[in-house]
Amino acid sequence: MSETTIQLEVFRYRPDNGGPTFQSYEVPYHDDWVVLDALNYVKNYIDGSLSFRWSCRMGVCGSCGMQVNGEPSLTCAEFLRDHMPGPIRVEPLVNFPVERDLVVDINGFMEKLDHVKPYLVREDESDDLSAEYMQTPTQLDRYKQFSMCINCMLCYAACPVIGRVDDFIGPAALALAQRYNLDSRDQGKQMRQDVIFQNEGIWECTFVGECSEVCPKHVDPAGAIQQAKLEGAFDYYKRLLTPWARRS
Amino acid sequence: MNRPLDRRLGWTWWTRNGSYFRIFLREATSAFILAEVVLFMLLIHKAGQDAETYLAYRDFLWHPLMVVLHLVALAFALWHTVSFFLIAPNALPNQVAGRRIPAAFIIGQQFAGLAAVTLLLFLWVAWVGAT
Secondary structure, three states: OOOOEEEEEEEEOOOOOOOOEEEEEEEEOOOOOEHHHHHHHHHHHHOOOOOOOOOOOOOOOOOOEEEEOOEEEEOOOOEHHHHOOOOEEEEOOOOOOEEEOOEEOOHHHHHHHHHOOOOOOOOOOOOOOOOOOOOOHHHHHHHHHHHHOOOOOHHHHHOHHHHHOOOOOOHHHHHHHHHHHOOOOOOOHHHHHHHHOOOOOHHHOOOOOHHHHHOOOOOOHHHHHHHHHHHHHHHHHHHHHOOOOOOO | OOOOEOOOOOOOHHHOOHHHHHHHHHHHHHHHHHHHHHHHHHHHHHHOOOHHHHHHHHHHHOOHHHHHHHHHHHHHHHHHHHHHHHHHHHHOOOEEOOEEOOHHHHHHHHHHHHHHHHHHHHHHHHHHHHO
């Protein structure tokens, strides 16, 4: 009996070897295989020159994000069976410069992430590593959803504003800024707000909402940004009406 | 060595899939709302002139093509309103005074508010018509 196969149409780009093309590979079909398994099969048995990123294979590391049939997806969570009979078109994430094949340059994203200080900032930072900052379940609940981000960048590939405005900080970084701003243990809100309240911050977002649709962890970055906008508007009017008050 | 390849979503992003297209269309509804606001302001302006001018403009608003425009604007306005109400819970903090607010409550309150305002307007128009 002949083995069932499925065709992959894979984006190829070798910067020293002409423009981008698509290359087709016939790979075995297995009911429990995901697109990443098929790519690894290509790499191991058909064409070792194919380049792509992956690590954990279980939707935690956020490394294997690619466009699968035009949709930003984690290839480790995208089953072949959902795309039968194929072909399946695999491309690098859009809105990112392509280094080679399915590998994109993420330096721009990392810089944006760094700008929003996605970590707990304490004014009373001490060398005492045993210091504990207690939190109630209700306080945790305020930001928990936004803390599930794995930096897979699918939201950046889904965002049309990112494609038009180079300096837009973008969904994941803004959601993480909101996550730390809502954390009762954090004291760095003012520093972050100076970044996220700029034009290239929350105000560039037009609430298309696709970032939340493609998010594999249901973080809802679009919601986080709208909440930050609401806070930004309140903050503006508060400062306008009470210019003598200290900024909180 | 060649530069990395640029693959950004361009200005035709809204043609890529149905979801993008619906969002584009939702934003385009504002053009119809604007048209209706302009027509309404013109109506007020004409009402301040002589009766003949006002009646001619009123007849123009009843032209079949204008009626189609009004219906399309109404459909788009309702669609925009409903979609706005449905996404409102995402744009609000999930807690008020430490208590979670159910999304259904936020959505329900908006529809109740719309119904109340609509009812009041109808009652007011009926009262003005009767007096």
